Amino acid sequence: MRILVFGTYILPITSPPIEDGGVLIEDGIIQKVGQRSELDQEEADLVVDGNLIVMPGLVNTHTHAAMVGFRGLADDLPLMEWLEKHIWPMEREMVTPTFIRHGVKLAMMEMIRGGTTTFADMYFFQRDAAQVVDRMGMRAVLAEGVIDFPAPANPDPESQLAYTESFIREWLNHPLIIPAVGPHAPYSTSPDVYRRAHALSERYGVPLLTHVVETQAEIQQIQERYGKTPVEHLANLGVLDERTVAAHMVWVTEKDMDLVEQYRIGIAHCPESNLKLASGVAPVPAYLRRGLKVGLATDGATSNNDLDMVGEMRTAALLHKGHQQDPTVATAEQVLWMATLGGAQVLGLSDRIGSLEPGKEADLITLDLDAAHLTPIYNPISHVVYAAKASDVRDVFVRGNPLLLDGEFQTLDPEEVITTFRQEVEAPIRQKAGQ
Ligand SMILES: [Zn+2]
Structure with a gap:
């Protein structure tokens, strides 16, 4: 054609x-x-x-697509309270293959409408997500979540890792879907589980998606537990390399940035999520000055609350100017690069997408x-x-x-997607939340 x-x-x-x-x-x-x-x-x-x-097309380097199911359910709360009291309990009860299928469909409808062509997702039941993504024709990096707690798809890290490996084997070499592994964060995922997740990434040559230094509280926690910054901790575990996609990276030291450079890890910058959860402002102008791989991302719809990459570009450009009191940082060219080719580099896809060039x-x-x-x-x-x-x-x-x-x-019926989502996802959540 x-x-x-x-x-x-x-x-x-x-x-x-x-x-x-x-x-x-x-x-x-x-x-x-x-x-x-x-x-x-x-x-x-x-x-x-x-x-x-x-x-x-825009490249969303970090999201949790199916979390559109919880959009607007719990706002205006600090990260840990939001996660521990609202998101995780709701996820344990409500996240099923049905939730994933209809949630990912709705999320893709929003993303396609807004010009996103690739998204990197960390969530559960990625086998179900992959089938829906395949049908709709989007490009996606899908990482099965691995965490020390019982996750919706699997009760413990052992079964989560086993699921991840068989998921990777099933989808490896698909033209548009890249299976991946997603250890949650240094505060929620033990060193052993990180190492085993990294071993899968290495064995199959697939990305490792994770959250790193989202908040200052995380620095304290990791300092107390391991006597290191979160980036140093992960470097020390030997789990950082060019396949690592680190979301947030808000609070970093110069030494952390040296490690990012040394291991060539990619950064998924989530300005709106960081603003909404008051996590802080990532030093993106410094990342760009160092020539690091930086992409833009929405994060999940519970902490944003949309999957709009066009809006995210504007927020990124404005945020860093205001924060640095310098209108020359985060230029339109730099932000557009982050949303396209920068994001493709972060996901290891820049030889295939991210710019309009023959080949x-x-x-x-x-x-x-x-x-x-x-x-x-x-x-x-x-x-x-x-x-x-x-x-x-x-x-x-x-x-x-x-x-x-x-x-x-062209690949979905918008009325059908919304109607089914309301019946299959919104109605049961509404009932559960007592609304
Ligand atoms: Zn996230």
Whole structure:
């Protein structure tokens, strides 16, 4: 299948914007990126055209997709109270394969609508999630959660690790789904379990997703238990390498940053979740100055409360300027890079996605520029970060497959997704919560 996507601006990310350009896709792979005049003689089965920005799909480097089921259930609480009194008890009772399937579907509907083409997920029953993701055609890194406590899918780390290994074996080498392992965090996952999770990541060459230094309380806890910072602790366990995706990384020392650099670990920056839980502000400008791998992420819908990567870009850009009292940090270019190619690097996918270049897989989105809030336009990158909304996304392709065309979903029925979710997930939770 040959597809041509023309737009007023093409944002390749690795090179300057192209005015009045196009992208030629053949069998899911980008063949050409250039001026309209270089491409308009090409034959195509599908042509997308309009007053559009054409850019790589957004990469959400850290989320818990099915947690949309708990969206807005418990807000305005500190992290540990929120987790221990609200989220974990609810998860133990309510998270079933049915919850996962309908939750992940709803989450994907929101993500596709907002231009996300890849998401990295840490949660449970990933075997069920993978089947739904496969059907909807998104790209995802799916890490089965491993934690010292009884998890919804499996009662102990032993069975969680066994489940993870068989899940990895089943989905390894899928074109769009990357199975992975997800030890929860240094405060909730013992050294032995971390080591065994890392051994799986090493054996199968799959990512290891984890939460690291989300709060200052975590530093105290890890200091008391191990006499180290959380990053030093994980480095000491030998579980950090280029396959590590560390979410949050809010409170770090210079030495921690040296370790991040040394082990080439990826950072999933979650500005809105960190703001909502008042966890602090990650030193992203310093990460970027050091040339570390940094991606952007929403985290789960319980701590955000949406999965909107367009909004997340704006928050990231504004947050660091305000926090550093310096409007020159976290520029629109840097933030757009984090949301695309930076995120792809974090997930080990930058040879396949993250930019519009010949040879890469065609994960690509368009934004409709015919809107008051996007008029006039002098700098398309500025608009993507500071003015655009998720609802401006018009077309979404993953590996050349259309998931959204002219605002219409191609691989899901939105009414059916919402109606079923309300019946199968919202109604039982409402009952359980006594609402
Ligand atoms: Zn998280």
